[in-house]
Amino acid sequence: MTRPGGSTPTRGADGREDDVLQRIARAIGGRTPVPGEVHIGDDAAVLRPLVGQAVISVDTAVWGVHLDADLFTLTDLGYKAVAAAMSDLAAMGARPRAILVAVTAPAGTDLEALHAGVGAAAAQLGCPVVGGDLSRGRDVAVAVTVLGECPGGGAVLRSGARPGDEIWLTAPVGASAAGLRRRRAGAPSDDPLVIRHRRPQPRLLEGLAAREAGAHAMMDISDGLALDLHRLADASACGFALDEIPASPGATAVEARAGGEDYELLMVCADGSALQTAFAARGLAAPLRIGRIVAEHEHRTLGGQPLDREGFQHDF
Amino acid sequence: MTRPGGSTPTRGADGREDDVLQRIARAIGGRTPVPGEVHIGDDAAVLRPLVGQAVISVDTAVWGVHLDADLFTLTDLGYKAVAAAMSDLAAMGARPRAILVAVTAPAGTDLEALHAGVGAAAAQLGCPVVGGDLSRGRDVAVAVTVLGECPGGGAVLRSGARPGDEIWLTAPVGASAAGLRRRRAGAPSDDPLVIRHRRPQPRLLEGLAAREAGAHAMMDISDGLALDLHRLADASACGFALDEIPASPGATAVEARAGGEDYELLMVCADGSALQTAFAARGLAAPLRIGRIVAEHEHRTLGGQPLDREGFQHDF
Numbered sequence: 001m002t003r004p005g006g007s008t009p010t011r012g013a014d015g016r017e018d019d020v021l022q023r024i025a026r027a028i029g030g031r032t033p034v035p036g037e038v039h040i041g042d043d044a045a046v047l048r049p050l051v052g053q054a055v056i057s058v059d060t061a062v063w064g065v066h067l068d069a070d071l072f073t074l075t076d077l078g079y080k081a082v083a084a085a086m087s088d089l090a091a092m093g094a095r096p097r098a099i100l101v102a103v104t105a106p107a108g109t110d111l112e113a114l115h116a117g118v119g120a121a122a123a124q125l126g127c128p129v130v131g132g133d134l135s136r137g138r139d140v141a142v143a144v145t146v147l148g149e150c151p152g153g154g155a156v157l158r159s160g161a162r163p164g165d166e167i168w169l170t171a172p173v174g175a176s177a178a179g180l181r182r183r184r185a186g187a188p189s190d191d192p193l194v195i196r197h198r199r200p201q202p203r204l205l206e207g208l209a210a211r212e213a214g215a216h217a218m219m220d221i222s223d224g225l226a227l228d229l230h231r232l233a234d235a236s237a238c239g240f241a242l243d244e245i246p247a248s249p250g251a252t253a254v255e256a257r258a259g260g261e262d263y264e265l266l267m268v269c270a271d272g273s274a275l276q277t278a279f280a281a282r283g284l285a286a287p288l289r290i291g292r293i294v295a296e297h298e299h300r301t302l303g304g305q306p307l308d309r310e311g312f313q314h315d316f
Numbered sequence: 317m318t319r320p321g322g323s324t325p326t327r328g329a330d331g332r333e334d335d336v337l338q339r340i341a342r343a344i345g346g347r348t349p350v351p352g353e354v355h356i357g358d359d360a361a362v363l364r365p366l367v368g369q370a371v372i373s374v375d376t377a378v379w380g381v382h383l384d385a386d387l388f389t390l391t392d393l394g395y396k397a398v399a400a401a402m403s404d405l406a407a408m409g410a411r412p413r414a415i416l417v418a419v420t421a422p423a424g425t426d427l428e429a430l431h432a433g434v435g436a437a438a439a440q441l442g443c444p445v446v447g448g449d450l451s452r453g454r455d456v457a458v459a460v461t462v463l464g465e466c467p468g469g470g471a472v473l474r475s476g477a478r479p480g481d482e483i484w485l486t487a488p489v490g491a492s493a494a495g496l497r498r499r500r501a502g503a504p505s506d507d508p509l510v511i512r513h514r515r516p517q518p519r520l521l522e523g524l525a526a527r528e529a530g531a532h533a534m535m536d537i538s539d540g541l542a543l544d545l546h547r548l549a550d551a552s553a554c555g556f557a558l559d560e561i562p563a564s565p566g567a568t569a570v571e572a573r574a575g576g577e578d579y580e581l582l583m584v585c586a587d588g589s590a591l592q593t594a595f596a597a598r599g600l601a602a603p604l605r606i607g608r609i610v611a612e613h614e615h616r617t618l619g620g621q622p623l624d625r626e627g628f629q630h631d632f
Contacts, residue, residue, distance in 0.1 A: 018547075038473060041551070043407035043535055044373035044464075046471040050366050057360035058418045058461055060451040091359035102374045102418070102459040133459070135376040143418040143449070143459035145374055148360075155362040157354060219359055231334070235357070 020111065021134065027112040028129050029119035037130070045130035047098055050149040055094035059085040063140035071183045074110055076198040077142060078117025084222060085144035086125055087202035087263040091220035092155040093211025094148030096127040096204065101144055104137030114142065125204065154211060161217040161236035161268040163295035168267040168275055168287045170206045173225055174251025177259025182250075193250050200263045206284055210267045213278035217268040224260040224311025230300060232266060239299030242291035242307065257302075258310040268293060336427060337450065343428040344445045345435035353446070361446035363414055366465040371410035375401040379456035387499045390426055392514040393458060394433025400538060401460035402441055403518035403579040407536035408471040409527025410464030412443040412520065417460055420453030430458070441520065470527060477533040477552035477584040479611035484583040484591055484603045486522045489541055490567025493575025498566075509566050516579045522600055526583045529594035533584040540576040540627025546616060548582060555615035558607035558623065573618075574626040584609060 025040050033039070038046040061081035063069050082099060089096050101118050105111060111134070122129045127146075179187075179197030187194050202220070210218055219232045225245055233240050247256035269275050272289055279287055291302075300307050341356050349355070354362040377397035379385050398415060405412050417434050421427060427450070438445045443462075495503075495513030503510050518536070526534055535548045541561055549556050563572035585591050588605055595603055607618075616623050 038471075042474050043404040044371045044410065044462075044471075046408065046466070046473075047370040047372065049368060050370050052365060054363040054366050054370070054413075054463070055360045056363065056414060056416060056461070056463060057447055058416045058449050058459070060418045060420055060449050060459070062420060062451050062453045065452050088359040092362065094360065097370075098372060100372060100374045100461060102376045102461075104376055104378060104420075104455065104457050131373055133374050133376050135378050135457070136381050137378045137453075137455040137457055139420065139453040139455055139457075141420050141451070141453055141455075141457060143374070143376070145372070145416060145418075145461040146360075147370070147372060147463065150362070155354070155360075157362075158358050 024111055024115045027115040027119060029123060034128060039128060039130040040132065045098065047130065050097060051151040053150040053153050053155050055089055055092050055148040055150055055155050056145065057085060057088035058143055058145045059088065060141055060143040068180070072198055074114040074140065075117035077140065078114040079121045079199055081142040081144045082118050082121035083200045083202050083263065085146045086204065087220040087222065089146050089148040090202045090204045090207035091218050091265060092150065093207045093218065094150050094155060095208065096125060096146060096148045098130040098147040099127055099144060100131040101129060101142060102133040103142050104135045105140045106138055107136065109140055114140070125202070156211050156215050156218040158217055158219050158232045158235035161232060161238055161293045163238055163293055165216055165268045165270055165293040166272045166289055167240060167242065167291045167293060168269065168272060169246065169290050170203045170264045170287055171285060172246040172248040172256065172288070173221060173262045173264050174256030174259050175248035176200060176261040177255035178248065178251035197261065200261060202263050203265045205282055206265055206279065209278040209282050209284060210265065210275060213269065213274040214271065215267045215269045215275065219266045221262055221264050221266060222260055224258040226257045226307055227309050227311025229266060230309045232268070233300060236293070237297060239294045239296045240291055241294050241299065242302040244290055245302065246288055246290065260311055340427055340431045343431040343435060345439060350444060355444060355446040356448065361414065363446065366413060367467040369466040369469050369471050371405055371408050371464040371466055371471050372461065373401060373404035374459055374461045375404065376457055376459040388514055390430040390456065391433035393456065394430040395437040395515055397458040397460045398434055398437035399516045399518050399579065401462045402443070402520065403536040403538065405462050405464040406518045406520045406523035407534050407581060408466065409523045409534065410466050410471060411524065412441060412462060412464045414446040414463040415443055415460060416447040417445060417458060418449040419458050420451045421456045422454055423452065425456055430456070441518070472527050472531050472534040474533055474535050474548045474551035477548060477554055477609045479554055479609055481532055481584045481586055481609040482588045482605055483556060483558065483607040483609060484585065484588060485562065485606050486519045486580045486603055487601060488562040488564040488572065488604070489537060489578045489580050490572030490575050491564035492516060492577040493571035494564065494567035513577065516577060518579050519581045521598055522581055522595065525594040525598050525600060526581065526591060529585065529590040530587065531583045531585045531591065535582045537578055537580050537582060538576055540574040542573045542623055543625050543627025545582060546625045548584070549616060552609070553613060555610045555612045556607055557610050557615065558618040560606055561618065562604055562606065576627055
């Protein structure tokens with residue numbers, strides 16, 4: 001990828017930006033080139049035609065804002081940035097085709113460590129990193145774009161929930177927030193809950209299964225179940241009545257409700273048995289029914305009590 | 317778009333991030349929704365199927381790095397970030413389909429001014445802003461992703477130049493650097509050359525024409541003609557012999573050679589007459605022949621003298 005040119009003409013020696021880009025390409029790692037595609041190195045990446053709808057999203061992770069810089073590594077940041085972005089494709093039921101990574105960083109940043117995390121996530125998710133960009137800035141910030149496809153169409157929106165639908169969850173929540181709490185208290189990086197914070201796993205296969213099972217609405221939980229479910233209900237112009245919010249082993253009720261960053265999926269469908277069948281057919285862990293959609297917009301409850309909008313938002 | 321969740325559960329009131337996102341959507345402006353597409357507001361944007369190859373790129377513009385924060389506005393930054401990214405699609409001969417904008421900014425930044433620039437560029441280029449992201453950071457940084465399509469395939473790479481090919485340019489260069497120099501010397505924002513720095517025009521129609529005319533290789537000039545032509549020659553494993561580098565009226569020879577940010581296109585083709593015909597048929601300004609490709613990799617000359625790699629690169 002080219003970068004935006006600088007304001008001041010300066011003499012560019014070999015062994016500067018162009019060289020760094022080559023080292024980064026190596027750090028991202030040795031995927032086999034996709035026949036008929038051109039990835040890093042040209043003005044833009046060229047991909048074979050997408051099948052069906054194109055689905056695209058961008059998410060930024062900032063070192064020290066989205067991940068504690070004292071407790072985690074740049075490799076964790078790269079991994080988590082890719083996983084968080086990819087979760088948005090999962091939430092549409094899309095199949096990933098390409099990742100692009102735009103990094104800003106101050107001089108001296110270990111960009112190879114950061115991109116090693118990007119490469120590890122991409123490899124785990126089976127999706128190539130096809131492009132990127134590198135700029136000077138005070139923060140280490142990683143903007144990840146993900147491009148996917150929905151063969152046959154029918155990407156699942158937030159806005160399709162209908163009164164009477166059931167609300168399902170891919171798995172219990174709160175592990176990420178619990179892992180952060182444990183890490184702050186001195187737990188090592190390889191503590192199982194800490195790993196859930198460092199290396200979240202987007203639910204791509206579950207999202208595909210839910211779309212094929214005819215889910216009416218879907219959303220990933222990035223900012224906390226309580227806040228994100230309110231957003232889904234807003235988009236669908238309805239309310240909800242939750243029976244429970246299942247907490248991951250080791251997570252508190254608050255962490256489950258408002259912790260965020262678990263990247264589990266909220267799935268809304270008329271027919272839970274179709275969802276269960278689709279998950280079982282793919283060998284996925286059984287989804288959990290947690291409540292139902294109601295017609296009254298203002299009705300937003302957990303166990304009969306009002307559920308606040310509680311979760312993570314930036315102040316601006 | 318969802319944002320990556322925060323590390324710490326915090327109570328999210330209405331009137332914070334979600335509200336800002338709505339104001340930004342208004343600032344980006346009132347494009348008519350594209351039938352069958354879903355843009356800002358869901359986990360990801362959904363687009364009607366692309367035609368032919370998918371072409372995608374990302375470019376970041378940092379306030380104070382890519383644009384002088386004392387001399388230009390946040391609206392300029394938003395406009396320029398979109399234009400610079402879109403130029404990468406022009407350089408492939410692709411037709412734009414979608415823009416996504418990921419912004420990091422400190423609290424108190426006038427995000428509406430920034431996104432007004434994004435919206436103005438998108439409207440001028442006839443391409444919708446389909447998604448975005450907003451994060452807290454110390455810098456104002458704008459990462460712009462552009463997605464396009466090549467109906468019929470044949471995106472034009474940097475690597476296809478062959479000995480004997482002619483090198484063409486869409487227009488004289490150096491206006492952007494000249495505009496920056498003039499602005500620094502006190503010229504007003506609406507000085508014609510200053511406008512060329514603030515509001516560059518990516519050569520989308522010219523790129524489409526060059527692809528259809530069978531160009532062998534193409535690249536946009538973002539970091540300076542001298543540096544970018546070396547990159548094209550590297551990718552094509554060849555050398556070049558330039559006759560001249562035409563300077564925009566008001567630009568110096570150095571500004572033309574190494575200034576960058578003009579976003580004119582370097583086009584390499586066997587048959588210049590096909591290129592001229594394609595440009596004329598579309599009512600585009602006639603392209604300029606500036607030299608030819610030679611077989612010897614080390615032969616990189618301007619008027620018979622060696623041409624240095626001179627242009628903008630970041631230090632890392």
